[in-house]
Amino acid sequence: xxxxxTPEQVQLRESMARLFREQSSSARVRSAEPQGFDPALxxxxxxxxxxxxxxxxxxxxxxxxxxxxxLVAEEAGRHLACVxxxxxxxxxxLLAALASDHASELLQLVLTGSRVTxxxxxxxxxxxxxxPGASGxxxxxxxxxxxxxxxxxxxxxxxxxxLSADGSVVLNAEDRGRLQWRTLASGNDAVxxxxxxxxxxxxxxxxxxxxxxxxxxxxxxxxxxxxHQFGKAIGSFQGIAHPLAxxxxxxxxxxxxxxxxxxxxxxxxxxxxxxxxMASWWSGQSACRAVARALHxxxxxxxxxxxxxxxxxxxxxxxSLQAGDPQRELDKLADRLWSPDHVVPLPDAGEMPLEFxxxxxxxxFADQVRAxxxxxxxxxxxxxxHHSVDGxxxxxxRQLADAGLLFPHWPKAHxxxxxxxxxxxxxxxxxxxxxxxxxxxxxxxxxxxxxxxxASEEAKEEAxxxxxxxxxxxxxxxxxxxxxxxxxxxxxxxxxxxxxDWKIDGQKIFTTAANLADYVFLLARxxxxxxxxxxxxxxxxxxxxxxxxxxxxxxxxxxxxxITYFADVRVPDRYRVGAVNxxxxxxxxxLELEHSGDQYRLSYANMLEHxxxxxxxxxxxxxxxxxxxxxxxxxxxxAVHTTLAQDLCYRATWSVVAQAxxxxxxxxxxxxxxxxxxxxxALDLMELCAPHSLLASDEAAGLVxxxxxxxxxxxxxxxxxxxxxxLIAEQGLGMPRSRT
Ligand SMILES: Cc1cc2nc3c(=O)[nH]c(=O)nc-3n(C[C@H](O)[C@H](O)[C@H](O)COP(=O)(O)OP(=O)(O)OC[C@H]3O[C@@H](n4cnc5c(N)ncnc54)[C@H](O)[C@@H]3O)c2cc1C
Numbered sequence: 001x002x003x004x005x006t007p008e009q010v011q012l013r014e015s016m017a018r019l020f021r022e023q024s025s026s027a028r029v030r031s032a033e034p035q036g037f038d039p040a041l042x043x044x045x046x047x048x049x050x051x052x053x054x055x056x057x058x059x060x061x062x063x064x065x066x067x068x069x070x071l072v073a074e075e076a077g078r079h080l081a082c083v084x085x086x087x088x089x090x091x092x093x094l095l096a097a098l099a100s101d102h103a104s105e106l107l108q109l110v111l112t113g114s115r116v117t118x119x120x121x122x123x124x125x126x127x128x129x130x131x132p133g134a135s136g137x138x139x140x141x142x143x144x145x146x147x148x149x150x151x152x153x154x155x156x157x158x159x160x161x162x163l164s165a166d167g168s169v170v171l172n173a174e175d176r177g178r179l180q181w182r183t184l185a186s187g188n189d190a191v192x193x194x195x196x197x198x199x200x201x202x203x204x205x206x207x208x209x210x211x212x213x214x215x216x217x218x219x220x221x222x223x224x225x226x227x228h229q230f231g232k233a234i235g236s237f238q239g240i241a242h243p244l245a246x247x248x249x250x251x252x253x254x255x256x257x258x259x260x261x262x263x264x265x266x267x268x269x270x271x272x273x274x275x276x277x278m279a280s281w282w283s284g285q286s287a288c289r290a291v292a293r294a295l296h297x298x299x300x301x302x303x304x305x306x307x308x309x310x311x312x313x314x315x316x317x318x319x320s321l322q323a324g325d326p327q328r329e330l331d332k333l334a335d336r337l338w339s340p341d342h343v344v345p346l347p348d349a350g351e352m353p354l355e356f357x358x359x360x361x362x363x364x365f366a367d368q369v370r371a372x373x374x375x376x377x378x379x380x381x382x383x384x385x386h387h388s389v390d391g392x393x394x395x396x397x398r399q400l401a402d403a404g405l406l407f408p409h410w411p412k413a414h415x416x417x418x419x420x421x422x423x424x425x426x427x428x429x430x431x432x433x434x435x436x437x438x439x440x441x442x443x444x445x446x447x448x449x450x451x452x453x454x455a456s457e458e459a460k461e462e463a464x465x466x467x468x469x470x471x472x473x474x475x476x477x478x479x480x481x482x483x484x485x486x487x488x489x490x491x492x493x494x495x496x497x498x499x500x501d502w503k504i505d506g507q508k509i510f511t512t513a514a515n516l517a518d519y520v521f522l523l524a525r526x527x528x529x530x531x532x533x534x535x536x537x538x539x540x541x542x543x544x545x546x547x548x549x550x551x552x553x554x555x556x557x558x559x560x561x562x563i564t565y566f567a568d569v570r571v572p573d574r575y576r577v578g579a580v581n582x583x584x585x586x587x588x589x590x591l592e593l594e595h596s597g598d599q600y601r602l603s604y605a606n607m608l609e610h611x612x613x614x615x616x617x618x619x620x621x622x623x624x625x626x627x628x629x630x631x632x633x634x635x636x637x638x639a640v641h642t643t644l645a646q647d648l649c650y651r652a653t654w655s656v657v658a659q660a661x662x663x664x665x666x667x668x669x670x671x672x673x674x675x676x677x678x679x680x681x682a683l684d685l686m687e688l689c690a691p692h693s694l695l696a697s698d699e700a701a702g703l704v705x706x707x708x709x710x711x712x713x714x715x716x717x718x719x720x721x722x723x724x725x726x727l728i729a730e731q732g733l734g735m736p737r738s739r740t
Contacts (some may be wrong), residue, residue: 077211084133284320372455401470536583
């Protein structure tokens with residue numbers, strides 16, 4: 001995974017941001033609304049070569065990449081640019097690709113500033129058709145059967161779209177009958193070039209919607225810091241902050257999907273066409289939710305025409321409906337995912353500096369892990385396997401360690417192989433594939449990483465080799481009966497004795513794996529005289545010490561966790577982790593490790609696989625359930641969400657590795673989306689597979705039911721969704737804190 005744009009792309013984005021900020025101001029957008037077109041902005045974009053940026057140099061363009069075009073489109077969307085930018089960029093490239101003299105002549109006109117657009121659906125599709133940006137455009141391109149057609153847009157008679165104010169023209173059947181289209185090119189190559197142009201248009205439109213939504217959320221966040229009610233900035237009310245945090249997460253996801261699709265096109269991966277559909281559908285859905293949430297933050301002023309937010313609210317829907325009902329894109333997505341012979345022509349993406357996925361090294365490592373599981377996962381182990389910590393098997397854990405498959409990302413000095421975090425993601429995915437529990441090792445890893453950074457040399461020397469050899473486990477002792485979300489209110493008391501040892505008394509709850517663990521990573525209060533954040537210290541407490549008792553707590557996820565009691569437990573000072581009363585900073589490092597969301601999104605993706613298996617093997621009205629359009633749509637939606645969860649998760653991991661400056665909210669976004677959407681989709685898939693999903697079973701629909709029970713717990717542990725939303729609002733949008 002690599003999301004680093006090149007310096008030239010950063011510069012392009014900045015210069016476009018400046019251009020649209022200045023030349024597509026709110027006043028300009030408003031004055032262009034009646035015609036749906038800003039001629040001065042158009043002239044400037046033509047002069048700068050933006051309209052022809054995707055045309056090959058040999059044909060007079062700048063031959064820039066698809067990603068470059070996405071960056072430009074996002075900035076245009078941010079400022080609601082009143083020009084048919086997406087349409088013109090792809091049409092200009094299409095004209096260059098069509099081998100006809102007439103197409104070349106038309107391209108020459110575009111190069112000198114003439115307006116061009118295209119109809120993004122087949123001309124013979126029944127019902128009304130919308131031609132984006134057609135009003136006043138000199139050239140309108142369309143496709144019917146094996147022909148690419150053209151018409152002079154100034155002769156188009158249709159109705160102007162009410163919401164879009166971007167010069168879109170709606171053609172009803174009567175209007176269409178009267179129009180005199182001419183053939184521009186015919187044959188398979190021409191049609192394929194047209195279809196590829198439409199796929200590119202969908203991505204550019206998705207980027208426009210991402211820009212629009214991000215700006216709407218930003219406007220709402222800024223307003224929520226200024227506007228006061230009940231003596232406070234309204235941004236400090238979670239009713240305002242949390243919906244914006246959800247919106248920001250969804251829109252960041254839309255940008256990632258759009259870039260992911262461009263990357264997949266550039267690398268010619270088999271999922272490329274599916275990713276275009278995903279980005280197209282999701283950007284529309286997320287934009288419409290984002291603008292509604294943003295407008296709501298303005299209260300009554302939001303609907304007043306004086307406020308700009310209403311422009312965003314209107315445009316979001318208009319832009320996302322231009323190709324008709326977005327549900328149809330889900331039908332296409334289902335075909336692209338599950339009909340193997342379905343081939344879609346795609347554009348040439350050009351240079352692509354980004355990387356999505358684990359990378360080839362991690363894929364090879366995953367094969368190594370797979371081979372290990374195939375050889376070593378005996379029938380006895382398979383019978384022992386369980387998704388919870390009950391599936392822990394000490395001997396197999398040591399075998400994994402011996403094979404270098406427990407903590408391969410650790411430094412060599414601590415028994416690892418210095419592998420990347422993406423190798424670890426790949427490894428975790430294989431554990432999920434083979435149904436092997438992914439709880440004890442990640443928790444132990446989390447503790448060990450902190451021990452490496454903050455513990456005493458003696459504690460490191462004792463615990464780390466034991467963890468590395470697979471001989472010891474750790475558990476997390478943060479939550480207490482009286483405080484979970486407010487973790488810094490911990491009451492478990494640690495008092496230093498004259499000989500330097502600590503005496504610990506208190507209770508921890510939900511100490512998962514405490515019944516198996518050799519150490520508990522314990523948060524304790526060491527100073528009661530200062531503010532709650534300032535008086536905490538962490539300890540790596542050996543579980544065999546006298547005074548510790550572990551009692552089971554069983555959950556509806558078919559999982560055991562624990563309540564753990566500490567009475568007069570004497571802990572030598574060498575087990576202290578970090579300075580006395582410096583627990584808050586040690587905890588922050590711990591929580592960053594917990595938030596990337598990999599553990600959640602893998603279970604989520606697995607649930608979709610089980611639902612697909614159910615659909616393939618269950619009879620419905622039209623053969624298997626997977627042949628039913630409604631079933632396909634529902635599963636396709638979940639496929640978008642699981643891809644998005646993966647992108648958000650990988651971004652969180654990449655941002656830590658790359659030390660990306662704006663990364664603070666990325667982990668919380670990943671955790672929030674992977675768990676909340678998992679739970680919503682589990683509800684839907686339970687319904688889809690009913691009544692099979694009510695039967696206890698360890699396959700297909702039965703495992704969808706497990707997803708239903710697991711996902712609700714996931715929205716709670718590792719920090720609840722509310723806490724994550726607050727973190728996103730504060731760190732991603734600069735909104736006021738709502739917690740003390
Ligand atoms: C299966 C499971 C395993 C777990 N494993 C571990 C573990 O290994 N180690 C460990 O230390 N902990 C563990 N936990 C505990 C978990 O981290 C806490 O349950 C979680 O942080 C919530 O704390 P709480 O249960 O006390 O709920 P509370 O904090 O009391 O929250 C109750 C409700 O109030 C909401 N709420 C609280 N504060 C706010 C706020 N400021 N704004 C808005 N809403 C708020 C919450 O979102 C929640 O909906 C586990 C929990 C579960 C369910």
